[in-house]
Amino acid sequence: MLNPPSRGARRSALLSFGAALVACIARPRLGLAQPVMNPEVGTDARMINTPEGAIRSILNGATMQRGRVKLVLPKVAENGHSVALTVSVESPMTEQDHVRSVDLVSGKNPVPHLATFLLGPRAGRAEVSTRVRLNGTQRMTAIAQLSDGSFWFDTFDVTVTDEACLDGG
Amino acid sequence: MAVARIQLPPQAKRGEVIEVRIIVKHPMETGFRYDSYGRLTPRNVIRSLVCRYNGTVVFEGLLSSGIAANPYLRFFTRAVESGELEFSWIDDDKVAGKASAPITVVD
Numbered sequence: 001m002l003n004p005p006s007r008g009a010r011r012s013a014l015l016s017f018g019a020a021l022v023a024c025i026a027r028p029r030l031g032l033a034q035p036v037m038n039p040e041v042g043t044d045a046r047m048i049n050t051p052e053g054a055i056r057s058i059l060n061g062a063t064m065q066r067g068r069v070k071l072v073l074p075k076v077a078e079n080g081h082s083v084a085l086t087v088s089v090e091s092p093m094t095e096q097d098h099v100r101s102v103d104l105v106s107g108k109n110p111v112p113h114l115a116t117f118l119l120g121p122r123a124g125r126a127e128v129s130t131r132v133r134l135n136g137t138q139r140m141t142a143i144a145q146l147s148d149g150s151f152w153f154d155t156f157d158v159t160v161t162d163e164a165c166l167d168g169g
Numbered sequence: 170m171a172v173a174r175i176q177l178p179p180q181a182k183r184g185e186v187i188e189v190r191i192i193v194k195h196p197m198e199t200g201f202r203y204d205s206y207g208r209l210t211p212r213n214v215i216r217s218l219v220c221r222y223n224g225t226v227v228f229e230g231l232l233s234s235g236i237a238a239n240p241y242l243r244f245f246t247r248a249v250e251s252g253e254l255e256f257s258w259i260d261d262d263k264v265a266g267k268a269s270a271p272i273t274v275v276d
Contacts, residue, residue: 037233041200041212041261082237106235110201114235117244122227124186124247130230131237133199165201 037113051105051112051141058103058113058143064151069102071142071154080134080164087142089126089152093119099126100145108138110165133164173256173268180273181248189220189228191256192241193266199234213261215240222272223252248274 039049055064068090077083089099098121104114117128126144134140137160143153176190193215200212212234220228227246246254255269 037231038212038214038216038261086243104235109235110199111233111235114233116231118229118231119244120227122222122225122247122249123245125245127243127245129241129243131241133235133237165199 037111037116039111049110049112051107054105054113055141055143058105059151062149062151064143064153066153068146068152069142069144069154071140071156073140073156073158076159076161077134079162080136080160082131083134083158083160084129085132085140086127086129087117087144087154088128089144089146091126091146093121093124093126095121096147098123098147100147102126102128103143103145104132105141105143106132106134106138107140109133109135134158134160135165136160136163171268172266175254175256175268175270177254177270177272180275183248183250183274183276185248186245187248187272188243189246189254190241190243191218191220191268192239193218193256193258193268194239195260195266197232197234197236197238197240201234211261215258215260215266218242218256218258220244220246221255221257222246223250227254248272250274 070088072086073083087102091097091099099119102117106112106114114132119126140156140158141153143151145151173191173193178187181187195215198210198213202210204210214234215232218230219226228244230242232240251272251274253269253271257265257267259265
């Protein structure tokens, strides 16, 4: 017959081993839920980030509606290393009603959350342009948060003929 | 090319919305590339770029490796008074950069 204390010790050891195993499996999933724009240098961002997770973390529980935002890219980008992009938001840009932030999310890049632009009533006009790297044909999303806390978005399907991440990545 | 090039209208009316364009000289190393020895090149991107108009923050960009090398930004601001637009940025190597451009506001 087994000695009750030793059996208990064995069970707790088994339990802790089980908990460690669960933690190991659960860690990447936790990472998926909380993507970061700039992970620690050296971490492989492809393992922790998804576009859905990036949008979830931007919205933080809120919902977004299509409209007011206009995202413009070339329909066909010949070189994914540098693609011109413009986001504009319909807003009077006054103290009471302005755009707080604009987020760019890529559907296919290893780091989906491309950028956050923080604007304010001093901007006068809610329009930002930049150049992005695109890892292939994908759907781009621009999300704007207004001063009342509401989120608006627009998407754009861009065809990339020569993607940015061919070399070693 | 200098560290950064800034383009502003030479003169603006008070209250006018002006276009600001900046291009910063920076490799925006993604951290996904390998060198000829097969070693991963560490990421080095500009994480944040702030624009101050006479000390007041009017624009801030939080960037990632998804922004093309030599990041270009174009945005708008309202010309309120003569002074200076100062840009400052910092990258993963904690190297900070600075550039500024004067603005003249006429009535």
